[in-house]
Amino acid sequence: MIFDPGHGGADPGAVGSTTKEKDNVLALAKKIAVILEATGRFRVKFTRTTDKDFCAPIAFNVDLDLKNRVKAANSLGGDAFYSFHNNSAAAKAYGNEVYALAAGGEGEKIAKAIRARMALLGMTDRGVKYANWYVLKWTEMPAVLIEHGFINSEEATILEKMDQAALAIAQGIGDHFEVSVSGNTQKKRGYEMKEAVLAHGIEDYLVPARRESIKLGNCAVFLRFDDKTPPPDVFKAEHLVIVGGGPVGHPNETILSGKTWGDTAAVVSATGA
Ligand SMILES: [Zn+2]
Incomplete structure (x- = not known):
């Protein structure tokens, strides 16, 4: 599976009062990966593990970033693509949303499985939505995009619930692929x-x-x-x-x-x- 922490480098994404979307979603994605890989059943590859955009060496622009991001994801290959974001709005807004390209595909099934777990986080459940976004449309595998909270109105909640959200998303993915995800990341010790x-x-x-x-x-x-x-x-x-x-x-x-x-x-x- 491919994990795509949104934004990065010159593009901070949405900005809260103390944190930036690009950093929050990188941290979230890494936490989810640790939980999933501890099951021994998943292997996570990242479009980015550091604070970078996908335009270097030229200046950042969003079209090239998305194009190169998707190119990177497609060349890594994988059974599904997950993009991580924090939402933001001009007015106060709250909650989690999980996007798929359209109804009827495997992407929607994965989105529903993740949404079902995220709905239990005690944040507002905004449901599964559909959008023709670049990363959903052009990735050559089922794709979802997760909006964890609105950074403009619930930044503290995003940070406080990050561990729980990581577990919920990991369990949603586990549900879809019929893998039990306990959240126990203690490595099974081969040594005594x-x-x-x-x-x-x-x-x-x-x-x-x-x-x-x-x-x-x-x-x-x-x-x-x-x-x-x-x-x-x-x-x-x-x-x-x-x-x-x-x-x-x-x-x-x-x-x-x-x-x-x-x-x-x-x-x-x-x-x-
Ligand atoms: Zn974003």
């Missing part, structure tokens, strides 16, 4: 330990190994003898520091071994705090 030290098991290595372990927050110290196969538990650590002896094939290993235990002790002393 953050750090571990593997020491050569002869006595002279134990002092530097212990010193390294203290530096790493008192992590576990494993021993091996004669540079042979280490205890299998070393592979449960996310990061393994080897004090004495050669590599063990851990995917994230740091070797602090010198030629002798004295060299090793010197290497350990030289590293870290």
